[in-house]
Amino acid sequence: MRGIADSVGIKGASLYNHFGSKEEILYAIALTMTRVPVEEHLVVLDEPGSPAERLTRLIGVHLRHLAVHRVEHLVSLRELAALTPEHRAVVVDYRKYYQRRVRDVVAAGVRAGEFHVADPLRASVAALDLMNGVSWWLRDDHDVDGLVDTYIDYIVSGILRHG
Amino acid sequence: MRGIADSVGIKGASLYNHFGSKEEILYAIALTMTRVPVEEHLVVLDEPGSPAERLTRLIGVHLRHLAVHRVEHLVSLRELAALTPEHRAVVVDYRKYYQRRVRDVVAAGVRAGEFHVADPLRASVAALDLMNGVSWWLRDDHDVDGLVDTYIDYIVSGILRHG
DNA sequence: GTCTATAATGGGATAGAC
DNA sequence: GTCTATCCCATTATAGAC
Numbered sequence: 001m002r003g004i005a006d007s008v009g010i011k012g013a014s015l016y017n018h019f020g021s022k023e024e025i026l027y028a029i030a031l032t033m034t035r036v037p038v039e040e041h042l043v044v045l046d047e048p049g050s051p052a053e054r055l056t057r058l059i060g061v062h063l064r065h066l067a068v069h070r071v072e073h074l075v076s077l078r079e080l081a082a083l084t085p086e087h088r089a090v091v092v093d094y095r096k097y098y099q100r101r102v103r104d105v106v107a108a109g110v111r112a113g114e115f116h117v118a119d120p121l122r123a124s125v126a127a128l129d130l131m132n133g134v135s136w137w138l139r140d141d142h143d144v145d146g147l148v149d150t151y152i153d154y155i156v157s158g159i160l161r162h163g
Numbered sequence: 164m165r166g167i168a169d170s171v172g173i174k175g176a177s178l179y180n181h182f183g184s185k186e187e188i189l190y191a192i193a194l195t196m197t198r199v200p201v202e203e204h205l206v207v208l209d210e211p212g213s214p215a216e217r218l219t220r221l222i223g224v225h226l227r228h229l230a231v232h233r234v235e236h237l238v239s240l241r242e243l244a245a246l247t248p249e250h251r252a253v254v255v256d257y258r259k260y261y262q263r264r265v266r267d268v269v270a271a272g273v274r275a276g277e278f279h280v281a282d283p284l285r286a287s288v289a290a291l292d293l294m295n296g297v298s299w300w301l302r303d304d305h306d307v308d309g310l311v312d313t314y315i316d317y318i319v320s321g322i323l324r325h326g
Numbered sequence: 327g328t329c330t331a332t333a334a335t336g337g338g339a340t341a342g343a344c
Numbered sequence: 345g346t347c348t349a350t351c352c353c354a355t356t357a358t359a360g361a362c
Binding site: 078118119122123125126129130132133134136137150151154158159160161 | 288289297
Binding site: 001002012013016021022 | 358359
């Protein structure tokens with residue numbers, strides 16, 4: 001709490017004018033980091049285009065969001081266990097839904113003959129692990145555009161064998 | 164500490180007959196989880212065979228080790244920040260060395276015309292992220308043999324474009 | 327809304343009996 | 345080598361002045 005307060009330029013005790021508890025702060029971070037992707041990223045999966053085109057767009061928005069909110073992403077993962085069971089369930093549900101939608105577009109690509117994997121769920125888990133792994137080592141001086149292009153290639157052309 | 168003691172069937176205070184501090188326990192876990200892969204896995208990179216063959220064997224031993232020591236793997240990642248600077252440096256150095264050796268075999272594969280990636284370092288980071296991501300969701304009832312085959316395919320044929 | 331001061335809590339660590 | 349009892353201290357949280 002003191003660290004958070006320091007970074008905002010106030011004392012630890014003053015945080016309690018804005019949040020009821022530490023858990024509430026962690027929940028706010030974790031909730032934002034899972035709800036925003038569901039509400040704002042997944043729309044690209046409903047736009048026109050082939051599964052490969054739609055997944056490609058999702059990889060872009062996913063990685064760019066992660067690049068901007070790297071620390072919050074790590075916090076929401078690390079502190080998931082510190083949430084109340086109720087709050088944790090909300091976050092986990094958002095994550096599961098996101099995962100499911102990625103799996104669905106992979107499965108659609110397989111049905112359309114664009115992708116060639118035996119197990120769409122496993123491939124979508126791998127794709128998300130690959131993307132989320134970026135948050136462990138990304139630095140501000142990295143070229144995000146190049147990163148996005150490379151990871152689209154790794155996932156779409158690589159893991160999913162498109163084209 | 165009390166949780167660890169419970170799982171061993173003794174009281175928390177009795178742990179101090181075996182370890183001097185909590186940090187010492189965490190260091191023992193983290194050190195084992197980084198030194199063992201360096202000392203025991205990397206030998207497969209020195210055995211005969213093409214880069215693709217040697218990397219394929221490394222993926223196998225890496226994932227099987229991770230499947231057996233899933234919890235320790237997560238602990239050593241999560242508690243890295245809890246180590247003393249000296250201990251953390253040792254662990255980080257082992258990890259960097261492992262990473263470097265994987266990059267080297269990827270680079271060798273590129274030079275040999277087996278792999279087709281623009282940046283061997285980035286590809287090796289992706290490959291390791293992909294493998295290590297498994298520890299977040301692997302369960303005891305998963306088929307590790309099938310997992311290994313799939314991930315070899317994702318990495319070697321997928322990301323690295325072999326064959 | 328922020329501050330200082332302080333309470334309350336939880337968990338790492340120690341002492342000493344057995 | 346394990347136990348109970350306790351200490352210690354960092355951290356979360358509250359009280360009340362300004």
